[in-house]
Amino acid sequence: MIKYNLLCKKCDLSFDSWFASSKEFDKLKKKKMINCHSCGSLQVEKNLMAPKLINKTLIYKNEKKDLLRHQKIRKKMSEYQKFIKNNFDYVGENFAYEARSIHYNNKNRKKGIYGTASKKDLKELKEEGIDAQLIPWVENENN
Ligand SMILES: [Zn+2]
Numbered sequence: 001m002i003k004y005n006l007l008c009k010k011c012d013l014s015f016d017s018w019f020a021s022s023k024e025f026d027k028l029k030k031k032k033m034i035n036c037h038s039c040g041s042l043q044v045e046k047n048l049m050a051p052k053l054i055n056k057t058l059i060y061k062n063e064k065k066d067l068l069r070h071q072k073i074r075k076k077m078s079e080y081q082k083f084i085k086n087n088f089d090y091v092g093e094n095f096a097y098e099a100r101s102i103h104y105n106n107k108n109r110k111k112g113i114y115g116t117a118s119k120k121d122l123k124e125l126k127e128e129g130i131d132a133q134l135i136p137w138v139e140n141e142n143n
Contacts, residue, residue, distance in 0.1 A: 008036035009043035081137065084114055091115040095132075096125060103130045 002022060007014045015037050019025045025046065028034050034044050088111050091098040095115030102109060117125070117132070125132050 005047035006034070006044050007047045008039065008041055009045060010041035011036060011039045013038045014047060077137075080135070084135075088112045088114045096121040099125055099130050099132060100128070103128070 001018050001020060002025075003016055003018050004025060005014055006017055013036055017034075019028070025034070029044075032042050035042050036044050089109065091113045092115045095113065095117040098113050098115070099117075102113070114135075122132055122134070
């Protein structure tokens, strides 16, 4: 099972839906069996990211070039990075500090954050119960 966050192009409603697989989503979409919960429009698109990355979940940035050898993955990653840049605040080296300030001070941020952190930072954050997502990242990518 896979959960997609779907977005209605007509009324901007975003909602979650479960599918057996990504193939099933495509199939249903082709058959016009996916429509908006609110307005019934068929102009429903997959939101790029799983919803669990939105809100307070934090992102850890890392460079892992090995992962990006395949064209397909590269493309996905660059879409992913674009999404993150648009929807998360970049905090750079202050990642661990900012993550803690959100966690301990209940600091209200509209967006999640992403930035760099060392392995040690990440381990410590984990021990403190702070959820940080590890993602591969490539800088200055030229297609
Ligand atoms: Zn709608």
